[in-house]
Amino acid sequence: MLLNPQKPSQGLLFQQIIVLFFVFVVSLGILFTLLSLTLGIGPDELATDLGGQFFYCYVVQTDQTLGKLGEYSIILLLYILALITGGIYYLLRFAKRICGLSIEILPPQQALPLLGLILAFLTLTLQTSQQFCLFQYMRERHANKTKEEGIEYIFDDHYKFSQYCKSIFPGFYTADFYTDIKDEPPDDAMTAQRMVSYFLYPHIDIRINRDQPKDCIILYFVSNAQAYVPQDYQIIGTYKKYCHLAVRRDLIHDE
Numbered sequence: 001m002l003l004n005p006q007k008p009s010q011g012l013l014f015q016q017i018i019v020l021f022f023v024f025v026v027s028l029g030i031l032f033t034l035l036s037l038t039l040g041i042g043p044d045e046l047a048t049d050l051g052g053q054f055f056y057c058y059v060v061q062t063d064q065t066l067g068k069l070g071e072y073s074i075i076l077l078l079y080i081l082a083l084i085t086g087g088i089y090y091l092l093r094f095a096k097r098i099c100g101l102s103i104e105i106l107p108p109q110q111a112l113p114l115l116g117l118i119l120a121f122l123t124l125t126l127q128t129s130q131q132f133c134l135f136q137y138m139r140e141r142h143a144n145k146t147k148e149e150g151i152e153y154i155f156d157d158h159y160k161f162s163q164y165c166k167s168i169f170p171g172f173y174t175a176d177f178y179t180d181i182k183d184e185p186p187d188d189a190m191t192a193q194r195m196v197s198y199f200l201y202p203h204i205d206i207r208i209n210r211d212q213p214k215d216c217i218i219l220y221f222v223s224n225a226q227a228y229v230p231q232d233y234q235i236i237g238t239y240k241k242y243c244h245l246a247v248r249r250d251l252i253h254d255e
Contacts, residue, residue, distance in 0.1 A: 015103075015104045016104050016105060016106045016111075017106075017114070019092070019103055019104065019105055019106075020089075020106060020111055020114055020115060020118070021118070023085060023088050023089050023092065023115070024085055024115060024118050024119075026088055027081060027084040027085040027088055028081065030084055030088075031077065031080060031081050031084060032046060032047075035050075035069070035070075035072070035077070038070075039069075039070045049069060050069055050074075050077075050126075078119070078123065081119065082115075082116075082119060085115050085119070086112065086115070089105075089108075089111060089112075089115065092105060093105055141153070155195060155199070157221075157239075157240065157243070158192065158195035158196050158199060159195075159199050160239070161196065161220065161239045161240075161243045162196055162199030162200045163199070164237065164239045164243075164245075165200060165204060165216075165218065165237065165239075165245045166200065166203045166204065168236060168237040168245065169204075169216070169236065169237070169245060169247060170203070171203065172202060172203055172204075172205075173203070173204050173205070173214075173215035173216050173247075173251075174204070174205050174206075174212065174214045174215050174216070175200075175204050175205065175206045175214050175215060175216035175217060175218050176206065176214045176216075176217050176218065177193050177196065177197070177206040177218045177220065178217065178218070178219050178220070178222060178228045179192055179193065179219075179220040179221055179222060180221055180222045180223055181220070181221055192220060192221075193206070193220075196218065196220055200218070204216060204218070206218055214248075215247065215248055215251055216245060216246060216247050216248070217229060217233055217244075217245075217246040217247075218245060219235075219243065219244040219245070219246065220243050221242045221243055222242060222243075222244070223242065225242075225244045225246075228246075229246045232248060232249055232250075233246040233247065233248055233249065234246060234247060234249050234252060236252065
């Protein structure tokens with residue numbers, strides 16, 4: 001029975017895959033060595049920092065975001081790893097052809113997609129592990145918290161300032177909203193306005209037409225509060241120095 005010359009035996013295919021894994025491990029070692037020398041940190045610390053960069057956490061504000069390892073973009077490092085891997089693969093093929101090495105190497109049309117799958121598997125593994133660690137962290141963090149304490153922890157100043165305003169000026173009012181926060185997501189002015197408006201509603205509504213007269217002015221992280229407060233309004237409460245609630249003077253006198 002004739003063997004198909006286009007289809008390698010299982011033993012030969014296994015050897016070819018082992019060679020590809022060897023190429024990838026060597027490439028990873030080269031990248032780690034270069035990063036360790038450039039950043040001046042040891043391999044163990046580097047591996048920990050690198051693993052922690054594969055999940056963008058919007059919840060825990062102290063976590064670093066996906067995108068940086070030192071001054072280098074994590075996405076750039078993945079591209080560099082892919083280039084190093086491809087370079088070593090072709091170098092190995094060149095050495096086999098010139099030096100007559102006895103190793104078996106998959107052709108490029110099979111090797112390159114397989115190397116891409118290895119890189120994707122590594123990335124997904126790191127992402128999944130970080131998500132699991134985050135889940136464990138948040139579970140332990142919120143184990144003994146009430147619902148209100150959990151909301152306060154996640155939304156921080158958005159929630160605390162809203163509760164402060166409602167506590168010092170109870171009732172149902174309309175308000176204008178001003179902030180000096182820049183438009184840089186995820187901590188942009190629109191996000192802040194939506195979160196504060198959600199926690200203030202229905203006691204203080206800041207989402208109505210600005211042409212209507214307002215009962216209050218919500219000043220959320222503004223550097224010069226007086227620039228936003230007309231003469232017929234008065235600041236009655238301040239939170240963290242830069243967050244204020246100003247109310248129409250006639251409403252204060254009515255109280």
